[in-house]
Amino acid sequence: MAEHILEFRDVGKQFAGVRALDKVSFSVDAGEIHAIVGENGAGKSTLMKIVSGFYPAGTYEGSVFINGQEIQFKDIADAESAGVAIIYQELALVPKLNVIDNIFLGHELKTARGSIDMMAQSKRTQELLELLGLDVNPFLPVQELGVGQQQLIEIAKAINRNARIIIFDEPTAALNEKESYQLLDLIRDFKAKGITSIYVSHKLEEVLAVADRLTILRDGSTVETAPVKGNAAMNEGLIISYMVGRTIENRFPWAEKHPGDVVLEVRNWTVPHPVLEHKNALENINLSVRKGEIVGLGGLMGAGRTEFALSLIGLYQKPVTGTLAIDGREERINNPNDAIRRGLCYLTEDRKGKGLILFNSIKTNMTLASLKQFTHFSRINPMQEDAAAQGMVSGLSIKSSSLEQLAGNLSGGNQQKVVLAKWLLAQPKVLILDEPTRGIDVGAKYEIYELMNRLTADQGVGILMISSELPELLGVCDRIIVMHEGELAGELDRKNATPELFMKYATGVQ
Structure with a gap:
């Protein structure tokens, strides 16, 4: 029987009279990949902040044990000394410092004279980068790296500090599909090296792919701890029913709509590249959204979806060409205030x-x-x-x-x-939703989908939804417009939309 490396016994915590955790009890085995799932507000982050030292001993009820010893962490440094590291969705890097300085910040290697041993730090950094399969210049400021690369730098920090328990909090929320697969493979490698991973995620397909066991929280309490690996009965539907306390038969609720006149029309919309001269980020975009319609805007990372949305509301740094009309009237939008006054509202992907x-x-x-x-x-x-x-x-x-x-x-x-x-x-007359369900649980997603249906079917709002989740686009939208490298590659309606046809357009296959 595997040894428990981490154990929670009747852990509770409340904030201003609101109980966030209520007698949470479960254990994590050494070398295990243990997933923790639950709706937003279920207590996942609060629990992880306790074990990582963010909430010190005395601020919560119950007990937490690591290797059989009750923890009494005063702060995050205590947790790190005990071998616990946490990788947050919002990365804790210093953007202007280079890779080496970020990895060793607060844990610098010293020479015999007490100065920082730059040569030793550089050598150790190169070893860590090779271990993680990351080919970057260690002297580059981390702000010049991609999000996936920055996340690997966070993991390098944890390994450098001899972490034996690594907590991943929504680790793939900002990663593309390839980066997500690479991270899951890395976590499997950690298991082979005896490192314990706690995987907190709303992406249930990833949980089922990587976890040995999972614990489900609901309303601050432990609902279930069960094996995932080798458990044929464990599937997304069962997990969701435990999470929300009911069965959700259809993850994408549908409402019959009767779209009206065109409320948003964009013609010959061309946007200059933000850096490269004589190159356009978006080329000759033509699209429309009708009243009471949900139009999806899809494509691979870098296709230009968010750039398009920002240019519509006057938030792009270079002048655009083309025409934009709302309710048939051509409008000139110079800034977000102009957009709001004309009924064009944008929900950012970075809430x-x-x-x-x-x-x-x-x-x-x-x-x-x-x-x-x-x-x-x-x-x-x-x-x-x-x-x-x-x-x-x-x-x-x-x-x-x-x-x-x-x-x-x-x-x-x-x-x-x-x-x-x-x-x-x-x-709003037109509501642009940029990744509206990123980083939230299935219950909250369902509520947002229902709200979108009410806004369109009952109130006639036109919605343009940007999403990186293909099942979401296929399940929610009346039409899907697919972008590829700054151009419109194709359009799908609800009846003929398939994953294969979407990917054909998104990858530029003729």
Whole structure:
């Protein structure tokens, strides 16, 4: 029988009267790949912050044991000394420092005279990069590396600090398919070397592919711990039913729609490349979205989808050519304020960095784009603002302690709902959703899909949805427009859309 390297016994924690964890108990075996899944707000991140020293001893109930010894971590440094490392979805690198300096930051190698041993650090860095199969210049600032490469630098940091337990928190949320497969292979290699991996993810297909066992949390409590490897009964449907407490028969709810007139039309839209002279990032784009229609915008990484969205709302750094019309009227949009006034709203793919003000209340975040609705004689009417925000909290089932709760303290799914609420209060004619379900659980995804159906079928809003998840595009959209290297490669309607045809267009196959 495998030895327990990590054990939770009746672990509990609450914030401002809200219980985040309630008597969580399970164990992780040495050298195991153990997945932890659950809806946003189920307690996954809170639990991982306890074992990684973010929440010190005395701030939570119950006990956590590593190699049979109860931990009493005062901070993250204590956890690192005990062999625990955590790789967050939002990477903890210093962008302007090079690869070597990031790996050794706070753990520098010293010469006999006490100065930093640059030669030894360089040699060790090269060994780590070779171990991870990462071919990059170690003297480059990490901000010049891709997201997947930066994540491997985080892992190199963990290995360099002799981590025996590595926690991966949504590790593939910002990676493309190839990078995701490479990371899963790396985690399997860690298992062969005796390193224990805890894999926190909403991507159930990855959990089923890589995990030995999983633990499912719901509402802060342990629901189930079960084997994955060699367990034919374990599938996505069963995991989802445990996570949400009910069976979701159809992951992509469908509503009958009757699209109306064209609400957004873009013609001959050409966008200069941000760096390369005499080259365009987007070339001669022509598309339309009708009232009450969900149009998907798909393509491989680098196809130009987000660049297209940013150029529509006036957030691109170079002038574009072409025409944009809303409700048949040609518009000139120079900045996001122009876009909002004309009913064109954009939900960013980066909700924490660009979609929310994390240290402000959820009410402030919700009403930020529509303050004129609540302003009379240059003064905000707080009762109207509160009523509008509370209506969104109720209508979108946002879990929060109050309207004054800080947006940064919400779970990922509830944060995304707050960003959605902001744009719904702005009363959009066209809503551009850029990766609207990235990093959120299946239950919250289902609620967002249902909201999209209500907005289109009942209110006639036109939606342009950018997504990297092909099943999502196929399951949700009325039409799918596929991009390849800055151009429109093809268009699929719901009846003839297949993964094979999508990939043919996305890869530029004629």
